Amino acid sequence: MSFKLTKEQRDIKKAARKFAEGEFPDRALEFDRQETFDLDLWRKACEFGFVGVFIDEEYGGAGMGFFEHSLITEEFWAADPGIGQAIMSASFGAELLLLFGSEEQKQAILPDLVEGKAMIGTAITEPNAGSDPASATTKAVRDGDSWVINGNKMFITNGSTAKNLVVFCQTDPENSSRHKQHSFILVPTEAPGLEADKIHGKMGIRASDTSEISLSNVRVPLENLVGKEGKGFSQLMEFFNRTRPHVCAQGVGLAQAALEESIRHVKERYQFGKPLASFQSIQFKIAEMATLVRAARNLYYEAAWTVDKGKPDHALIAMAKWYAGEIAVRCADEAVQMHGGYGFIDETKVNRLYRAAKVLEIYEGTKEMEKTIISRSLLQS
Amino acid sequence: MENIFVIAEHRQGEIRDITFEMLNLGNSLAKENDMTVTSVLLGKDTGDIQEKLQKASDRVLVMDAPELADYNADYYLAALEGIIKEKTPRLVLIGHTSAGMDLAPPLSVRTGAPLATDCMDVRLTGDTLEATRQVFGGKINAELSLKPSATYMVTVRPGCFPDAGDLGKSAETDTIPVPEWTNLRGRHFLEYLTSETEDVDIAAADILVSVGRGIGKPENIPMVEEFATAIGATVSCSRPVADKEWLPKSRQVGVSGKTVKPKIYIALGISGAFQHQAGMKNADTIIAVNTDAAAPIFSVAHYGIVGDLLQVIPVLTEKFKNA
Amino acid sequence: MNIVVCVKQVPEVSDADLEINRKGSDIDREDLEFEINEWDNYAVEEAVRLKEAHGGHVTVITLGDEDCEDVLRQSLAMGADEAILIDEDGFEMSDAAGIAKGLHGVVKDLSFDILLTGVQSSDNSWGQVGLILAELLGLPYASLVVGIEMGDGKATVFRELESDTQEKVELPLPAAMTVQTGINTPRYVSILGIKKVRKIKIKETDADELNLSEDEIGAEGSCVTSRKLVIPSIGGAAEMLTGSLDDICNKAAQIIQDKGGLV
Numbered sequence: 020m021s022f023k024l025t026k027e028q029r030d031i032k033k034a035a036r037k038f039a040e041g042e043f044p045d046r047a048l049e050f051d052r053q054e055t056f057d058l059d060l061w062r063k064a065c066e067f068g069f070v071g072v073f074i075d076e077e078y079g080g081a082g083m084g085f086f087e088h089s090l091i092t093e094e095f096w097a098a099d100p101g102i103g104q105a106i107m108s109a110s111f112g113a114e115l116l117l118l119f120g121s122e123e124q125k126q127a128i129l130p131d132l133v134e135g136k137a138m139i140g141t142a143i144t145e146p147n148a149g150s151d152p153a154s155a156t157t158k159a160v161r162d163g164d165s166w167v168i169n170g171n172k173m174f175i176t177n178g179s180t181a182k183n184l185v186v187f188c189q190t191d192p193e194n195s196s197r198h199k200q201h202s203f204i205l206v207p208t209e210a211p212g213l214e215a216d217k218i219h220g221k222m223g224i225r226a227s228d229t230s231e232i233s234l235s236n237v238r239v240p241l242e243n244l245v246g247k248e249g250k251g252f253s254q255l256m257e258f259f260n261r262t263r264p265h266v267c268a269q270g271v272g273l274a275q276a277a278l279e280e281s282i283r284h285v286k287e288r289y290q291f292g293k294p295l296a297s298f299q300s301i302q303f304k305i306a307e308m309a310t311l312v313r314a315a316r317n318l319y320y321e322a323a324w325t326v327d328k329g330k331p332d333h334a335l336i337a338m339a340k341w342y343a344g345e346i347a348v349r350c351a352d353e354a355v356q357m358h359g360g361y362g363f364i365d366e367t368k369v370n371r372l373y374r375a376a377k378v379l380e381i382y383e384g385t386k387e388m389e390k391t392i393i394s395r396s397l398l399q400s
Numbered sequence: 401m402e403n404i405f406v407i408a409e410h411r412q413g414e415i416r417d418i419t420f421e422m423l424n425l426g427n428s429l430a431k432e433n434d435m436t437v438t439s440v441l442l443g444k445d446t447g448d449i450q451e452k453l454q455k456a457s458d459r460v461l462v463m464d465a466p467e468l469a470d471y472n473a474d475y476y477l478a479a480l481e482g483i484i485k486e487k488t489p490r491l492v493l494i495g496h497t498s499a500g501m502d503l504a505p506p507l508s509v510r511t512g513a514p515l516a517t518d519c520m521d522v523r524l525t526g527d528t529l530e531a532t533r534q535v536f537g538g539k540i541n542a543e544l545s546l547k548p549s550a551t552y553m554v555t556v557r558p559g560c561f562p563d564a565g566d567l568g569k570s571a572e573t574d575t576i577p578v579p580e581w582t583n584l585r586g587r588h589f590l591e592y593l594t595s596e597t598e599d600v601d602i603a604a605a606d607i608l609v610s611v612g613r614g615i616g617k618p619e620n621i622p623m624v625e626e627f628a629t630a631i632g633a634t635v636s637c638s639r640p641v642a643d644k645e646w647l648p649k650s651r652q653v654g655v656s657g658k659t660v661k662p663k664i665y666i667a668l669g670i671s672g673a674f675q676h677q678a679g680m681k682n683a684d685t686i687i688a689v690n691t692d693a694a695a696p697i698f699s700v701a702h703y704g705i706v707g708d709l710l711q712v713i714p715v716l717t718e719k720f721k722n723a
Numbered sequence: 724m725n726i727v728v729c730v731k732q733v734p735e736v737s738d739a740d741l742e743i744n745r746k747g748s749d750i751d752r753e754d755l756e757f758e759i760n761e762w763d764n765y766a767v768e769e770a771v772r773l774k775e776a777h778g779g780h781v782t783v784i785t786l787g788d789e790d791c792e793d794v795l796r797q798s799l800a801m802g803a804d805e806a807i808l809i810d811e812d813g814f815e816m817s818d819a820a821g822i823a824k825g826l827h828g829v830v831k832d833l834s835f836d837i838l839l840t841g842v843q844s845s846d847n848s849w850g851q852v853g854l855i856l857a858e859l860l861g862l863p864y865a866s867l868v869v870g871i872e873m874g875d876g877k878a879t880v881f882r883e884l885e886s887d888t889q890e891k892v893e894l895p896l897p898a899a900m901t902v903q904t905g906i907n908t909p910r911y912v913s914i915l916g917i918k919k920v921r922k923i924k925i926k927e928t929d930a931d932e933l934n935l936s937e938d939e940i941g942a943e944g945s946c947v948t949s950r951k952l953v954i955p956s957i958g959g960a961a962e963m964l965t966g967s968l969d970d971i972c973n974k975a976a977q978i979i980q981d982k983g984g985l986v
Contacts, residue, residue, distance in 0.1 A: 034912035045617040068914030081914050287691050498884040502866040505851040506858035514946030517849050536736045543951040585863035586895040593889040631984040643905035656883050663983045685982045704961035719976035
């Protein structure tokens with residue numbers, strides 16, 4: 020047993036950190052305030068190979084694991100969550116294609132993601148279907164050689180910037196099992212009838228695009244089915260097993276940044292004639308944060324390791340996801356507390372960390388759903 | 401009597417300040433140890449310079465050759481190797497300058513003299529030489545001693561010793577014959593290049609607000625410019641900011657940039673490497689702002705603020721706007 | 724054109740609170756991050772750029788323990804083709820001349836047109852190794868290089884002098900140069916670069932293989948016989964302004980006004 024990253028993994032982490040520290044800080048405040056992003060920054064990250072490292076070499080990727088993808092995410096989020104999300108979510112959906120997509124779909128979509136020519140998104144949540152995706156009602160109906168899709172999707176990452184979306188559709192509403200009613204279908208965003216509406220006013224990760232999607236008689240060829248018809252729900256669970264370690268990495272990166280910013284601040288800031296770092300109340304906060312970050316990191320490393328070993332441990336992944344979100348929120352909160360008034364201003368990095376953290380307890384499985392998964396694995400056997 | 405050599409440095413007909421700083425050190429070491437100071441001057445037609453050296457040396461050795469007109473490692477090494485081997489001085493002082501840094505390491509190999517570079521203080525004690533220098537970015541001082549040797553070699557950090565000026569000496573000048581040039585490597589001096597810019601002359605400013613690595617990103621420079629305007633200052637910078645091209649090279653304060661002596665010098669996020677200090681430490685008043693309380697800049701500053709310039713400067717700017 | 728670059732791993736100290744070990748011989752390295760020496764990073768970038776412009780092969784060399792392999796892998800990922808690690812802890816107490824001897828043991832058997840090192844390392848700041856190495860090899864050299872232009876069998880080199888002045892010199896090849904910061908903008912390491920490193924076997928050697936005896940390297944072979952480190956007193960002469968941010972700024976504003984700033 021070894022608790023050390025491989026040399027290559029350390030090199031990847033360091034390269035990602037250097038890139039992010041060099042490129043993100045100059046732009047973070049502007050993107051956050053204006054809810055914008057500069058796509059050139061995403062292209063540059065692609066140029067250096069940071070996007071889609073888990074994609075197989077035959078489709079232009081580095082053929083590495085989801086763990087390596089997560090290590091990059093950790094560093095990008097530590098530099099700035101909004102930019103980190105805008106760049107690293109550009110391949111959100113490639114996991115589905117790799118797992119279940121046809122050879123043609125992989126050839127057509129994946130190389131562009133790596134080269135920075137296109138983004139992808141995955142559309143699951145609906146206005147009335149969040150934690151319970153099986154209640155999604157966006158319908159796809161066969162009509163000749165096409166699927167005709169109608170419905171609305173909510174909070175879709177890259178909805179306005181992606182070239183393609185993998186849409187979670189109800190294809191068999193009559194099936195007696197609610198877990199066999201759905202299928203994933205690949206939909207180009209330029210298809211007539213698809214409208215994307217960028218959502219404004221997000222609390223955090225404001226550089227990243229989130230949109231509402233409406234699909235009205237959108238027609239795509241039958242071959243755009245991803246995987247097997249009726250297997251959408253189980254495919255979704257497999258998808259989350261790959262993407263949740265990535266969310267853990269977001270939380271750990273964010274919490275690490277909160278810790279580092281706090282350490283810097285409390286050594287610099289003097290009150291009552293002494294640096295804040297000399298007060299025990301502050302020292303204990305720092306000790307707690309460091310411990311939480313370490314624990315969350317080790318938990319997600321193990322979770323991601325099970326994924327790359329080919330045997331994803333669903334409950335372990337859920338533990339890691341819940342915990343990473345929880346400690347990210349807590350560490351960001353403590354960081355703002357230690358920064359006092361400065362932490363309340365959006366120019367301060369910890370302020371952006373604080374606002375970004377909350378979503379980690381919400382998206383890709385709320386913490387309540389993660390706990391449901393964990394408890395089920397313990398009590399139903 | 402044992403001898404201390406000072407290798408005189410000059411460029412384009414001008415003697416360099418470091419020469420007189422070394423003469424100061426050399427003369428005080430000579431006094432303590434009952435030694436003499438010899439200036440060694442390589443060049444072409446260096447009469448004016450010889451006169452200045454005579455006033456602060458016990459002896460001046462001159463070698464005059466067209467090949468020595470401008471510093472060139474090939475010829476300087478060949479000339480000095482011969483002189484040092486023949487005269488066996490106790491100590492050879494060389495400037496820790498662009499010329500001295502280029503010359504000293506190979507010269508120590510050729511002469512077998514142990515070398516300590518970039519020294520801020522030098523002491524001859526018994527049969528060894530002790531020196532003080534800075535390591536780890538100026539955050540730590542190292543005390544060294546060198547193995548016993550007939551001759552020691554030291555490069556002296558600029559700005560550590562006052563100018564010896566005229567010590568009232570009147571050394572004799574001996575001309576050393578030009579040797580047959582051997583062991584040349586084919587290095588040719590071509591020309592000097594000075595940057596010609598129409599930018600403001602920071603050396604002429606009364607007040608300088610100078611930014612360093614701590615500025616973090618170029619987008620923060622306007623904030624500093626606003627502060628500078630509010631107090632009637634000009635903006636200058638340290639090397640990392642010029643290296644990154646956030647401000648033009650013409651704004652760089654320090655050894656490879658400009659030497660300044662304003663009434664007020666405000667160092668923002670500048671750690672204070674000696675190369676920077678050498679360019680600004682003679683300012684009348686120095687105020688330094690740095691997040692690192694151990695930054696070397698606080699050792700030359702008159703007033704220090706431990707803090708993030710990004711937090712301090714906006715507040716400070718308001719004080720002047722409201723005044 | 725073949726280029727050899729000597730690089731060093733150094734502790735990153737700019738943001739660190741340094742402490743000295745009990746013997747006073749070194750800083751406490753436990754909690755420090757290690758990086759390629761900043762000057763050497765510029766040297767690697769310059770080597771890779773020269774290779775990209777003129778073709779050839781870049782070999783990087785370092786001397787230290789196995790952890791120093793990190794800087795070799797980074798250099799390979801940036802575009803170097805080959806790497807050699809002199810894995811030898813006998814150099815621990817070496818002075819600059821001792822380090823140069825170790826590097827010389829490897830470099831003397833390589834065929835190259837240009838030998839690059841950084842001007843100095845950020846830890847010891849001797850500024851000696853590259854030039855002693857040049858002398859041991861009998862090469863023409865130039866230090867403090869801020870620009871290199873390749874010619875036919877020669878290089879035109881720009882040296883940084885004092886007072887915003889440069890010196891243009893010509894060196895026949897092969898030649899040695901020590902690279903100053905700012906000569907270029909070092910690239911980021913890419914994932915593709917990191918993957919490329921998988922296929923490269925880093926060569927390892929040690930003092931035995933290089934026929935260097937203990938009395939040539941390490942403390943015995945060094946002219947610097949003792950080294951005691953001390954932390955200079957914090958602040959020195961500066962009067963530190965303390966209090967709330969507002970208090971500090973009021974005091975600073977008063978000083979600026981008293982000394983002649985605009986009111």
